[in-house]
Amino acid sequence: MQTRRMLASDLTDVLTIERASFPTPWTEGMFAEELARDDRVWLVAEDAPALLGFGGIMLAPDGAHVMDVAVAPDSRRDGTGRALMLALAREAAAGGAKRLTLEVRSANEAALGMYAQLGFESAGVRPGYYDETGEDAVIMWADTARLTAIGAAAGGRDLVLAIETSCDETAASVMRGGVEVLSSVVASQVDFHARFGGVVPEIASRKHTEAIVGVVDEALERAGVGFGDLDALGVTYGPGLIGALVVGVAYAKGLSLATGLPLVGVNHLEGHIFANRLADPELKTPLIALVVSGGHTSLIHVPEWGEYHTLGSTLDDATGEAFDKVAKLVGIGYPGGPAISRLAEQGDPAAIPFPRAMLHSGDYDFSLSGLKTAVLTYVRREQAAGREVHLPNLAASFQAAVIDVQVAKAVRAAAEYGVKDFCLGGGVAANVALREALKNALAANGVRLSVPPFALCTDNAAMIAAAAHFRLLKGGFLGLSAEATASLPLDG
Ligand code: KG4
Ligand code: ZN
Numbered sequence: 001m002q003t004r005r006m007l008a009s010d011l012t013d014v015l016t017i018e019r020a021s022f023p024t025p026w027t028e029g030m031f032a033e034e035l036a037r038d039d040r041v042w043l044v045a046e047d048a049p050a051l052l053g054f055g056g057i058m059l060a061p062d063g064a065h066v067m068d069v070a071v072a073p074d075s076r077r078d079g080t081g082r083a084l085m086l087a088l089a090r091e092a093a094a095g096g097a098k099r100l101t102l103e104v105r106s107a108n109e110a111a112l113g114m115y116a117q118l119g120f121e122s123a124g125v126r127p128g129y130y131d132e133t134g135e136d137a138v139i140m141w142a143d144t145a146r147l148t149a150i151g152a153a154a155g156g157r158d159l160v161l162a163i164e165t166s167c168d169e170t171a172a173s174v175m176r177g178g179v180e181v182l183s184s185v186v187a188s189q190v191d192f193h194a195r196f197g198g199v200v201p202e203i204a205s206r207k208h209t210e211a212i213v214g215v216v217d218e219a220l221e222r223a224g225v226g227f228g229d230l231d232a233l234g235v236t237y238g239p240g241l242i243g244a245l246v247v248g249v250a251y252a253k254g255l256s257l258a259t260g261l262p263l264v265g266v267n268h269l270e271g272h273i274f275a276n277r278l279a280d281p282e283l284k285t286p287l288i289a290l291v292v293s294g295g296h297t298s299l300i301h302v303p304e305w306g307e308y309h310t311l312g313s314t315l316d317d318a319t320g321e322a323f324d325k326v327a328k329l330v331g332i333g334y335p336g337g338p339a340i341s342r343l344a345e346q347g348d349p350a351a352i353p354f355p356r357a358m359l360h361s362g363d364y365d366f367s368l369s370g371l372k373t374a375v376l377t378y379v380r381r382e383q384a385a386g387r388e389v390h391l392p393n394l395a396a397s398f399q400a401a402v403i404d405v406q407v408a409k410a411v412r413a414a415a416e417y418g419v420k421d422f423c424l425g426g427g428v429a430a431n432v433a434l435r436e437a438l439k440n441a442l443a444a445n446g447v448r449l450s451v452p453p454f455a456l457c458t459d460n461a462a463m464i465a466a467a468a469h470f471r472l473l474k475g476g477f478l479g480l481s482a483e484a485t486a487s488l489p490l491d492g
Helices: 008-021 029-036 082-092 109-117 144-154 190-195 201-222 243-257 268-281 319-329 336-344 369-384 391-417 432-445 463-474
Strands: 004-005 040-049 050-059 063-071 101-104 119-128 137-143 159-166 169-176 181-190 233-240 265-266 288-293 297-304 309-312 421-425 448-450
Touching: 004 082, 008 029, 008 050, 008 063, 029 040, 040 448, 050 137, 063 082, 063 201, 082 101, 082 109, 082 144, 101 109, 109 137, 109 190, 119 297, 137 319, 144 463, 159 201, 159 243, 159 463, 169 201, 169 369, 169 463, 181 201, 181 463, 190 201, 201 243, 233 243, 233 463, 243 265, 265 421, 265 463, 268 288, 268 297, 268 421, 268 463, 288 391, 297 391, 319 336, 319 369, 319 391, 336 391, 336 432, 369 391, 391 432, 421 432
Parallel strands: 063 101, 159 233, 233 265, 288 421, 421 448
Antiparallel strands: 004 040, 040 050, 050 063, 101 137, 119 137, 159 169, 169 181, 288 297, 297 309
């Protein structure tokens, strides 16, 4: 289906649809008069040669108003009305209108639902507005920039700038159509946190403040675009370190206010899941996702994109945190994940029998702090006995203990929920041993594993842009009063 300007030659078909839609239809003369005016834009939706619907707006200095929208009876509910409205909003925005208003019969539930889904808000009710039936009219309005962005996303051509500052990476990315990464800039603060062996929240906030302007500018420059080319902004607004999140959210709101670009809020964990779609655009729901990072360890059932049910999570340390703490314990640097996985390559995973906590707990929760204590106890015992700790064996054995439990629960969840797809996300998804073990165990059960590209496992803004594209399609905008939320839930 396509939309184009209405022509005089369309009027016969237009009148047929008009008469099938309204008790007191407009006449041909009325339409002809409308077409002659230059403060009107009339569009038709067609599946050539069939005309499916039409609509028109009146352009006024302060905004545009929808004069009439009608869809042929057998094309109703198939997205024609929505496509027409988005095309009209684009015309309104091109004509300089910041808002689009319309009136709709209060009994027309289908239309009211469609408009609400597009982000139209009710401005009030005009009682008895429709002469012929005495029905009430609901007056609704929406921001044309928001509608234009939804339209661009629906057409797969949206250009989104996303910002991520939930932990210790200041990141910005420009993406087209939710899949094409035009730029992905990540300024890591890892050197500033390394000597503390973990992220220091106050340092993270300060470094984000210092870096964000440069990171955003660089993302735009590398993508070769300016603010004027963008359709929307996306930002991580939780979960994460509150002081760190606030920097990205405040900056994104400022940009939104200054440029008029609509702002979309993204859940960081949804971003980690969406990183998979960048490597594997065909990835299909239903699936189970395992998000393992410095702040999270969660097994999540995803019956369809945008719907999440957390089956279990860590009761204490996150997986990445366990890697970081163990690395700190044996003095091999920060972040610990990459250091431990490198060492583990030369070690024997069966050398030290570390505990597999909660392997048989019968649920989908994890516990990692006991393992960390077991490593500490082992190191102390070896040192007390005057033996030197074999670091590669220690790293490999620790890693195997983590992986065994995660793989077992992953396989069980996939079987219980009957999914054929599984995906991995978060910094620890970069761990090759975990990827391999999961892939093999799932494959043995007929389940396919999708993994993000290595560069998109740890925090980045490309994954946030991918999720922002999806949220944009759903009309999930953040107002200027929205706030960063440290414990933003994913489920729903
Ligand atoms: O996703 P991320 O960048 O930040 C959070 O959202 O928390 O994850 C960072 C975590 C760190 O704990 C880091 O040690 C871990 O991911 N990590 C790894 C590997 N690469 C990064 N853990 C295990 N193996 C790796 N190869
Ligand atoms: Zn993360």
